[in-house]
Amino acid sequence: MIYENIIITKESKTATITINRPESLNALNAKTIKELSYSLDELASDNEIRVIILTGGGEKSFVAGADIKEFSDFNQEKAEELARNGQNILFNKIENLSKPVIAAVNGFALGGGLELAMSCHIRYASENARLGLPEVTLGLIPGYGGTQRLPKLVGKGIANEMIFSAKMINAQKAKEIGLVNEVYPIADLLTQTKELAATIANNSPMAISKAIHATNLSDSDKGFETEIKYFGELFELDDKKEGVSAFIEKRKPNF
Incomplete structure (x- = not known):
């Protein structure tokens, strides 16, 4: 356009x-x-x-x-x-x-x-x-x-x-x-x-995306369950692995 x-x-x-x-x-x-x-x-x-x-x-x-x-x-x-x-x-x-x-x-x-x-x-x-x-x-x-x-x-x-x-x-x-x-x-x-x-x-784009969606449900009865679900899902993704590794290795993460 x-x-x-x-x-x-x-x-x-x-x-x-x-x-x-x-x-x-x-x-x-x-x-x-x-x-x-x-x-x-x-x-x-x-x-x-x-x-x-x-x-x-x-x-x-x-x-x-x-x-x-x-x-x-x-x-x-x-x-x-x-x-x-x-x-x-x-x-x-x-x-x-x-x-x-x-x-x-x-x-x-x-x-x-x-x-x-x-x-x-x-x-x-x-x-x-x-x-x-x-x-x-x-x-x-x-x-x-x-x-x-x-x-x-x-x-x-x-x-x-x-x-x-x-x-x-x-x-x-x-x-x-x-x-x-x-x-x-x-x-x-x-x-x-x-x-x-x-x-x-500089932060994890995948985590931020999940945080946006969860926060938008903060006044909904689905909010807490959505947070729990996304928290768990992120454990399977590369951003979490990189973030935790960087923390343990005392370096900045490369997302």
């Missing part, structure tokens, strides 16, 4: 996807969602890539929201199809990808932009980041998983306050409530995110 709205760069074992629609503050439209979905499939099958970073072009916006003009005249059927399709081909795909996806939230992450960041496994933010779910000001609710992922990250009470009030919060507040992991000056954000990605990339 020829990408028009995203840019992909690769460095060592890390790929960075940059959403590049500066004229609309990187708002998500149907084409951008399709390109993101395709790029994730491409990178998931790339054996050289172990970690993916998702960020926005420029210093103003990660993703300022969905492109409202595209669905302003939708009826119920088309609106449900839009939300379901977006979840299936992008947001759920990110959450369940076998490789870690880190959001580098640079600036505005509103509506679909915050939902995109929340579908990632880890979130770093710049000091100028502003995060929120303003859908109720349009007579809507979040449609890309906002009502489901936000309570799991910050608790139901804080999630309700953010969703009902539609207020934006700053990066420091987002860190205090657990919505983002770390906050950095905008000039340092991508560097710090890449450092984390490099650290993760």
Whole structure:
């Protein structure tokens, strides 16, 4: 696929996807969602890539929201199809990808932009980041998983306050409530995110893949049993043998 709205760069074992629609503050439209979905499939099958970073072009916006003009005249059927399709081909795909996806939230992450960041496994933010779910000001609710992922990250009470009030919060507040992991000056954000990605990339990709799937079931009655199953399965794989051998031999593992 020829990408028009995203840019992909690769460095060592890390790929960075940059959403590049500066004229609309990187708002998500149907084409951008399709390109993101395709790029994730491409990178998931790339054996050289172990970690993916998702960020926005420029210093103003990660993703300022969905492109409202595209669905302003939708009826119920088309609106449900839009939300379901977006979840299936992008947001759920990110959450369940076998490789870690880190959001580098640079600036505005509103509506679909915050939902995109929340579908990632880890979130770093710049000091100028502003995060929120303003859908109720349009007579809507979040449609890309906002009502489901936000309570799991910050608790139901804080999630309700953010969703009902539609207020934006700053990066420091987002860190205090657990919505983002770390906050950095905008000039340092991508560097710090890449450092984390490099650290993760040195660990066992098979173990990380199993950890992603098990952690995603942490609020399910299948969580503990899945953890036990994966723990056992890993004992039969080369990564475990290399990791244990390296530990005993007092050297760094070569996964």
